[in-house]
Every structure is written in C-alpha cells, then in structure tokens.
Amino acid sequence: MASRTRDALLDAAEELLDAGGVEAVTLREVGHRAGVSHNAPYKHFAGKEALLAAVAARELRRRRALTAAALERDDPPEVVLRGTLRRYAEWAVEYPERFKLIYGRWTLGTAESTDLAELGDAAHAASEQLVALVRTLQERGALPPGDPERLTALLRALAHGAADLTLAGHLSPEGKGHADSAGLIDDLIGYLHP
Amino acid sequence: MASRTRDALLDAAEELLDAGGVEAVTLREVGHRAGVSHNAPYKHFAGKEALLAAVAARELRRRRALTAAALERDDPPEVVLRGTLRRYAEWAVEYPERFKLIYGRWTLGTAESTDLAELGDAAHAASEQLVALVRTLQERGALPPGDPERLTALLRALAHGAADLTLAGHLSPEGKGHADSAGLIDDLIGYLHP
DNA sequence: ACCTGAACACCGTTCAAGT
DNA sequence: ACCTGAACACCGTTCAAGT
Numbered sequence: 001m002a003s004r005t006r007d008a009l010l011d012a013a014e015e016l017l018d019a020g021g022v023e024a025v026t027l028r029e030v031g032h033r034a035g036v037s038h039n040a041p042y043k044h045f046a047g048k049e050a051l052l053a054a055v056a057a058r059e060l061r062r063r064r065a066l067t068a069a070a071l072e073r074d075d076p077p078e079v080v081l082r083g084t085l086r087r088y089a090e091w092a093v094e095y096p097e098r099f100k101l102i103y104g105r106w107t108l109g110t111a112e113s114t115d116l117a118e119l120g121d122a123a124h125a126a127s128e129q130l131v132a133l134v135r136t137l138q139e140r141g142a143l144p145p146g147d148p149e150r151l152t153a154l155l156r157a158l159a160h161g162a163a164d165l166t167l168a169g170h171l172s173p174e175g176k177g178h179a180d181s182a183g184l185i186d187d188l189i190g191y192l193h194p
Numbered sequence: 195m196a197s198r199t200r201d202a203l204l205d206a207a208e209e210l211l212d213a214g215g216v217e218a219v220t221l222r223e224v225g226h227r228a229g230v231s232h233n234a235p236y237k238h239f240a241g242k243e244a245l246l247a248a249v250a251a252r253e254l255r256r257r258r259a260l261t262a263a264a265l266e267r268d269d270p271p272e273v274v275l276r277g278t279l280r281r282y283a284e285w286a287v288e289y290p291e292r293f294k295l296i297y298g299r300w301t302l303g304t305a306e307s308t309d310l311a312e313l314g315d316a317a318h319a320a321s322e323q324l325v326a327l328v329r330t331l332q333e334r335g336a337l338p339p340g341d342p343e344r345l346t347a348l349l350r351a352l353a354h355g356a357a358d359l360t361l362a363g364h365l366s367p368e369g370k371g372h373a374d375s376a377g378l379i380d381d382l383i384g385y386l387h388p
Numbered sequence: 389a390c391c392t393g394a395a396c397a398c399c400g401t402t403c404a405a406g407t
Numbered sequence: 408a409c410c411t412g413a414a415c416a417c418c419g420t421t422c423a424a425g426t
Contacts, residue, residue, distance in 0.1 A: 005409080021299065026399065037411050039401075044409095048400065096299065103362040105215065105294065120363075144385070153356075153373035154381055158348070161355025165347075168297040169314075179347035187348055191338070191385050199390085220418065231392050233420075238390095242419065 060122035089181035092163035283375035286357035
C-alpha cells in the first residue's frame with residue numbers, strides 16, 4: 001500500500017502544491033522530482049485528482065494527530081479549544097494551498113478513491129474531537145448550553161471563514177479594529193461566555 | 195469598453211464556470227459559444243485569468259446592487275442584516291463556482307487588470323454597507339458595543355465559513371442540530387443580542 | 389479596431405512493451 | 408508488480424495576416 005515511490009510522489013506533489021497551487025502540480029514534474037517517469041504516478045494513483053486527494057488526506061491525518069497531542073497534554077479545555085481554533089486559522093494562512101485543496105470541490109466520487117474516503121473520515125474524526133471538547137466546556141458552564149454539535153459548527157465556521165477571508169484579502173489584518181482571525185476567535189468565545 | 199462580443203464572452207465564461215468550474219472554462223469553448231474564433235478573447239482580455247476576473251467583478255457588482263436595493267426598501271435594520279447574511283450563504287450554495295472564484299487566489303496583480311481592481315472595489319463597497327448597518331444596530335442597542343468594523347468582520351466570517359463548509363460537505367445540513375448556514379447565522383445574532 | 393488560422397509548448401491520459 | 412517511451416487529444420498563448 002505504501003511504497004517508497006508512492007511517498008516520494010506525495011512529497012513532490014505537496015511541494016509543488018505549496019509553491020504554486022493545484023495547477024502547478026503536473027504529473028510530469030511530480031514524476032521527475034520523484035525520480036521516475038512522467039506517467040509512473042498512474043501505477044500508484046488513478047490520476048491527478050486521486051493523487052491530490054491522497055495529499056489532502058495525509059495532511060488531514062497529520063493535523064488530527066496534532067490536535068490529539070494537544071488534548072493529551074491535559075491542558076485546561078478552555079486553553080485547548082482556543083488553541084485548536086487558532087492553530088487551524090494559522091495553518092490555513094501558512095499553507096493556503098493545502099487549505100484550499102482540502103476544502104475545495106471534489107468531483108471524484110468517494111467510491112472511486114480510497115484516499116478521498118480517508119479524507120472524509122479524517123475530517124469527521126477532527127470534528128468529533130472538537131464536539132467532545134465543547135461538550136466538556138458546556139458541562140463546566142464555560143460555554144452556553146444547547147446542542148454541542150451545533151455550537152461546534154458555529155466555532156468551526158467562524159475560524160474557517162476568518163481564515164478564508166484573510167487569504168482572500170477581504171479581511172484587513174492591519175485595518176481598523178485588528179479584525180484578524182485570532183482576534184475574531186477570541187471575540188466569539190468572549191460573546192459565548194455566559 | 196463594453197462591446198457586444200465582450201459581453202457575449204463574459205456570458206459564455208459564466209455559463210461554463212457554473213457548469214463545470216474554472217477548469218471547464220476554456221478559451222476555445224468560450225470563443226465558440228460567443229460566435230467568434232478561439233483566440234478572439236485576447237482582443238478583449240489579457241488572458242484567461244483576466245477574463246475570469248471580469249466575470250467575478252461583474253457578479254460582485256450585481257450582488258452589491260441587490261444589497262443596495264434591500265437597504266432602500268426601508269426594512270428594519272435587524273431584518274436587513276439577517277437577510278443580507280442569509281442571502282450571502284444561499285448565493286454561495288446556489289453558485290458555488292462563482293463563490294469559489296471570487297474568494298479564490300488571484301495571482302494577477304491589481305495593476306495588471308482593471309477588472310481585478312473593480313473586484314476589490316466592489317468587495318470593499320459591500321463591506322462598507324454592512325459596517326454602516328452594524329453601526330446603526332449598535333446605536334439602537336440591538337448589537338453589543340465595540341468597533342463596528344470588527345463586529346462586522348465577525349458576522350461576515352461566520353456567514354462565509356458556514357457557506358464554505360456546507361459546500362465542502364463538512365457541515366451536515368441534515369445532521370444533528372440542524373447546523374446549516376441559516377441556523378448558524380441566527381445562532382450568532384442571538385448570542386450577540388444583549 | 390477586431391478577427392482568423394496556423395503554430396508552439398505543455399499537459400493528462402492511454403497503451404504497448406520491457407524487467 | 409513496477410516502470411518506460413511513444414502517441415493522442417486538448418489547452419493557453421503567440422504571431423503573421425486579413426478586413
């Protein structure tokens with residue numbers, strides 16, 4: 001399942017993605033950087049989109065591991081929640097192309113790609129982590145009562161939107177009010193604090 | 195500035211965009227649908243990206259007109275704010291490719307394209323409209339005090355993030371808690387109501 | 389000013405063939 | 408099982424030429 005060549009192809013694809021976006025990821029250059037021919041990728045992935053799905057899934061798996069590590073550090077849940085949302089926004093700004101890729105439009109059916117199914121699973125697992133955290137904070141009275149899934153969706157949507165608008169330049173980080181992602185996350189948590 | 199052919203090219207590009215995303219917008223097909231040769235677009239736009247920027251700017255101008263019309267209807271500001279945010283999320287789900295295009299990554303410098311500059315202006319104007327609305331609601335005590343630009347950014351970021359996560363399928367509209375865009379917008383306004 | 393047709397470099401994908 | 412080289416269809420862009 002995981003060969004040396006396959007990993008090299010993923011690394012090359014990720015490198016090209018970060019440098020110039022999806023359109024800079026050409027199978028020819030990916031193959032060349034991995035030391036194989038321009039169509040060797042087809043022996044490991046169904047096509048370009050499947051390769052990109054594998055890159056996205058791997059990145060999502062890494063991020064889930066990071067959040068899991070933060071949870072095991074036994075920090076207070078307030079700190080973990082704020083930190084997780086902030087790291088999410090920081091990651092989006094640092095690796096905009098990975099962010100855009102993961103939350104972009106997949107025309108591939110899940111049936112056609114194991115990697116895409118893994119992407120969905122990883123996204124779901126990350127969401128579950130956050131829901132559990134929100135539930136804990138609700139029990140402690142640090143967040144308002146109500147459906148924890150819905151409250152989690154509110155927090156995720158804000159962090160996601162703030163990050164995406166920052167990338168698009170529609171949120172002035174140096175403008176009035178310091179409306180950057182971290183500030184908005186703090187504001188929302190503040191408004192939610194009963 | 196605005197010729198018959200130019201408009202036909204924009205219409206064709208928009209049609210292809212809605213049908214299959216940016217990569218389905220080929221200059222050859224755009225030209226063909228507009229009844230001209232495959233490289234006639236170059237007489238009206240600097241290249242493919244400039245054409246897409248013009249499509250994006252036109253759409254943004256249309257949306258600004260819609261919001262302006264809602265404002266002139268003299269509805270209560272509470273209604274206008276909620277309606278504007280909801281329509282934003284609805285529009286994103288109805289025309290996902292236009293949404294992705296407008297808030298996507300532009301490698302074009304603003305100096306290289308008048309259309310891209312118009313895009314920035316339209317985005318800024320739309321933001322100004324919302325800030326004025328928020329300020330009015332703050333004065334009436336319907337929204338908490340504080341920097342109106344920052345509060346507007348919070349509202350915009352949530353609507354944007356909710357829409358984008360819905361498109362990505364990371365927000366289950368039929369899942370538990372009915373965490374759809376409209377619901378999240380209502381929740382946030384509710385939490386902000388003093 | 390606006391458009392056409394040929395041409396160039398590049399890309400995703402397929403296929404027959406090699407080890 | 409994994410890889411290569413040639414080939415095909417397609418695309419963005421350029422250019423010389425036409426009206």
